[in-house]
Amino acid sequence: MKKLAIIGLIAAGTMSLMAADGAALYKKCAGCHGAHGEKHALGKSKPIKGWSKDKLVESLKGYKAGTRNVYGMGGLMKGQVASYSDADIEAVSEYISKF
Template sequence: MKKLALLGLAAATAVSLMAADGAALYKKCAGCHGVKGEKKALGKSAPIGGWDKAKVVEALKGYKAGSRNVYGMGGLMKGQVASYSDEDIDAVAEYISKLK
């Protein structure tokens, strides 16, 4: 029984360690959007810091799918989020929503 409990605890720890890190994922965004999401990316977009999480998720999923092209940035943003999983998108959206 103890072995089973330890195995369960180890598995839970491994999953939490592999969870997407929104702050780490955002680092590649900061060059254009600013450390706190305060910049207009390439002088075009609206600042994104503090956006509602659902709005960020919708935007990133749209860019990833190629169905969003706001300010003519669709192609660039599609490349930026192409490798993001749904978990990554959720994590970075959570992080962006808390930027001030």
């Protein structure tokens, strides 16, 4: 029983180390959106500061799928999030939603 508990703790620790880091992921976004999501990206979009996590997840998944093209930024944003896993999208959305 103790061995199972230890294995469970090790697995949980490993998973948290592997969890996506929203702050690190957001670094590539900050150039256009600002350090705290306060900028109009490339002078076109509305600031993302104040958006809910759900709205951010939906938007990023839409860009990744190629089904979202707001302000003509669909292609650019698709490239930005193409490498993001669902866990990355969740993590960066959670991070941004705290601005």
